[in-house]
Amino acid sequence: MRAFIYLRPRSIAEASAMAASAKAPAHFLAGGTCLIDLMKQGVEQPASVIDLNFASELAAIGVLADGTLRVGGAATLAHVARDARVEKGWPLLHETILDGLTPQLRNAATFAGNISQRPRCHYFREQGFNCEKKQPGTGCAARSGVHYAHAIFGIDTESGCIAVHPSDLAVALTAYDATVQLMASDGNRRAMPIRDFLKPAEADPTSETEAAPGELITAIDIPPQGGRSGDYVKMPAEGFAMASAATLMALRDGYVESVSIALGGVAHRPWRSSEAEAFMIGKEPSVKTFDLVATAFVNEAVTDEQTAFRRPLLKQVIMQSLDRAAAYWSRS
C-alpha cells in the first residue's frame, strides 16, 4: 500500500474544504470495504485519504416533507435496512439491501460507497493485465480471458471495458429513479439522477461515476414507493449477481398502471429499458406478458460462448421479479 496523508474531517463542510486543499489524488474513505481492498492491491493509490467516519451529519437518515427518503452518503446499509420507516415505506430497498453482502459488510458499507464501488473484474483488480480502466487504449484482458460474468448489455463488440457494476443497491435505486446529491470541493451543490450519475461503458472508462475529483456524495434521495409493489431477484443469491432484476409495479383494475424494472449484473451500470416498460402499461400481468418482456430484453443481449448461459438465466430472473411484484396485488 502506498503511503498517504490521513485526514479526519468532522463535518460535510470540513470534508469538502479538505478535498479542495488535499494533496491529489484524494479519496474519500467511508466503510472501506472497496477502497482499502483496492489500496492493498495497489489499484488505488491515493495521496490523501479523507476519512468520513467522523462527520456524523453525513450518516443521517430522514424523510423530507414531500415523502422522499434522504439517506446520507455515509449511512451504512445495515442502519438503513434497520430503519422502521424504510422497512415499511420502501420495502424494495429493504429487501435489496438484505439480499446483498454479508452482515459484517452491511455494518460497514455505506450508500455512497456502495454505488461508487469499482468493478469486481479480476483483470482490473489484479496487476499485470491490460485494462481500459487502468490504462485507456491498452485493450481489455477480459475480452480474450475469462468473462462469463461480464457485461452482456451496452458493450462495444470490438473494444472497450466489459466490466459490470457489482452493486445490488444501485439496481434498486435505479428502479426507484433515485437522485444523487453532490457537493463539489468549492462548495457548489448539484443533484443528478442515478441513471446519469453511473456512467455507461462507452464513456471515459477510468471512473464509473460522474463525481468529479473531490466531489462528495452528500445524500441519495429516494422517491416514495407509494402503492407500488416491489421485488428483487438475484442469481446467484449470494455473491455478485450474474443477473438480477428490481421491479416496482402498480396495477389498476387488474392491468399494469406503472412499472419500473432495472437489471443488475449485466452492464456497466444498472440497465433500464423505457420501451419494455412502456410495452407493459395497460397489459394484463400474465406469464405471457412477462415472457414477451423478458424475451425482448434477452434479445438485446450480446453474448458469446462464455456468456450464452446468462440469456436463460436473465430471462428467468426478469420473469420471476415481474411475477412476484404482480403476485403482491392478487394477495392484497
Add this chain to the structure above:
Amino acid sequence: MNEHTHWAGGDAALITVSFQVNGKPVSLVIDPRVTLLDALRDRLHLHGTKKGCDHGLCGACTVHIDGERRISCLVLAASMEGRSITTIEGIAAPDGTLHPLQQAFIDHDAFQCGYCTPGQIMSALGAIAAGDIKRPEDIPEQLDNICRCGAYDNIKAAIASVLPKEVKA
C-alpha cells in the same frame, strides 16, 4: 513498524489513535496504513482475531466495533479513534469462565482446525445482540463466515443452544 506487511510506497507521517479494546483504553502511534486487524495482532498482541483472506470475504477477522459485528481487515486502525472494540479475548468472564457460546462450541465440537472459530463466535454474538438470529433457522443466512473444515452443522448447533429460550422454539 509491522514485519508482516511490506510497504511498497515510502514513509507516511505517523498518527496517534486512541480507542478502547475489551474495555481498556489504548493509544497507539501508527502508520495510517495499519488496519485494525494488524493493530490488534501485531501491536496489541491480541492474536485471537485471525487473518484469513485479508480481503473481507471470509469473516475470520470479525470483531465488534461499538457493538456491531465488523470485519477488521478492511478498516483502518486510524478510523477507530474514540470507538470501542471487543475481540474474542474480551468475552469471557473476568475470572476466566468462558462465555456460554465459547463453552457451547466446545460442547458441540463446533470446529475442526479452529482457525475460523473466533470470527464465528464474534459474528454469532453480534447477530444475536442485533436481534438478527431469532430462531435456529436464521443461523445459516446470518452467519456468512467461512469454515473450510465444513463444521457448519456443529457451529449451528452450538449457536442454537445459546439462543434465549423464548425465541428457540
